[in-house]
Amino acid sequence: xxxxxxxxxxxxxxxxxxxxxxxxxxxxxxxxxxxxxxxxxxxxxxxxxxxxxxxxxxxxxxxxxxxxxxxxxxxxxxxxxxxxxxxxxxxxxxxxxxxxxxxxxxxxxxxxxxxxxxxxxxxxxxxxx
Amino acid sequence: xxxxxxxxxxxxxxxxxxxxxxxxxxxxxxxxxxxxxxxxxxxxxxxxxxxxxxxxxxxxxxxxxxxxxxxxxxxxxxxxxxxxxxxxxxxxxxxxxxxxxxxxxxx
Numbered sequence: 062x063x064x065x066x067x068x069x070x071x072x073x074x075x076x077x078x079x080x081x082x083x084x085x086x087x088x089x090x091x092x093x094x095x096x097x098x099x100x101x102x103x104x105x106x107x108x109x110x111x112x113x114x115x116x117x118x119x120x121x122x123x124x125x126x127x128x129x130x131x132x133x134x135x136x137x138x139x140x141x142x143x144x145x146x147x148x149x150x151x152x153x154x155x156x157x158x159x160x161x162x163x164x165x166x167x168x169x170x171x172x173x174x175x176x177x178x179x180x181x182x183x184x185x186x187x188x189x190x
Numbered sequence: 191x192x193x194x195x196x197x198x199x200x201x202x203x204x205x206x207x208x209x210x211x212x213x214x215x216x217x218x219x220x221x222x223x224x225x226x227x228x229x230x231x232x233x234x235x236x237x238x239x240x241x242x243x244x245x246x247x248x249x250x251x252x253x254x255x256x257x258x259x260x261x262x263x264x265x266x267x268x269x270x271x272x273x274x275x276x277x278x279x280x281x282x283x284x285x286x287x288x289x290x291x292x293x294x295x296x297x
Contacts, residue, residue: 106226106234108285122191163239165240174239175281176236177226177236178236
C-alpha cells in the first residue's frame with residue numbers, strides 16, 4: 062500500500078525548534094519530488110516547501126525561508142522538515158505529499174506540473190507559550 | 191507571489207445540482223492549475239491537475255477548464271459525498287499558492 066506517515070509534531074514555545082518526519086512506503090521514494098504543506102486551524106491550505114528527487118533543489122514559501130529546512134534521505138525513504146525560530150503563526154497541521162510531476166507539452170516546450178496524489182494524515186504543530 | 195482568488199467562498203446546493211467554482215490568478219499561469227477536495231479532519235485529495243486532467247479514480251462528474259488567469263471546476267451533478275471544501279492551486283511558479291477555498295454545503 063502506498064503510504065505517507067508524518068511524525069514529530071507537538072507543542073513548542075515561540076523561538077523553539079521541531080523536526081518533522083515523513084516516512085514513505087509502497088513506492089520508490091527516490092523517484093518523486095516531495096512537498097510539505099500546512100493548514101492553520103480553521104484556515105486554508107498553504108504550500109510550505111518542496112524538494113527534488115535527489116535533494117539537490119529546494120524551494121520555500123517566503124514566510125519560512127531561512128527558518129525551515131526541507132531534506133530527504135532516500136535510503137531511509139524519509140522526508141524531513143527542520144523548523145527553527147518557530148512563531149505562533151506556524152501553528153498548523155503539517156502534511157507531506159508525493160508529487161508525481163506529470164509532464165505536458167506547450168509551445169514546443171515540456172513543462173512539469175505539481176500533482177500531489179498521495180498525502181499523509183498530518184501532524185499537528187502548536188507554537189505557544 | 192501569485193494570488194489565487196476563488197469564488198464563491200461558500201455555496202449551498204442540493205444533490206443533483208450543477209456546481210461551478212471559479213479561480214482567478216493575479217497573472218497568467220498557462221494551464222498550471224490543480225484542484226483539491228478536502229473533507230473535515232482529512233487530508234486533501236487531488237481531483238484535477240493541469241487545469242483539466244482528471245486524476246485516476248476521480249468520478250467523471252468533475253471537470254476543469256480555463257487557461258491563463260481564469261479557471262473553473264465544475265461538478266455536473268452533485269453527489270452526497272461531494273459536500274466538502276475545494277481548493278485551487280497554481281504551480282506555475284514559486285511559491286505555489288492556493289485559493290482560499292470554497293465550501294460546498296447542503297442546501
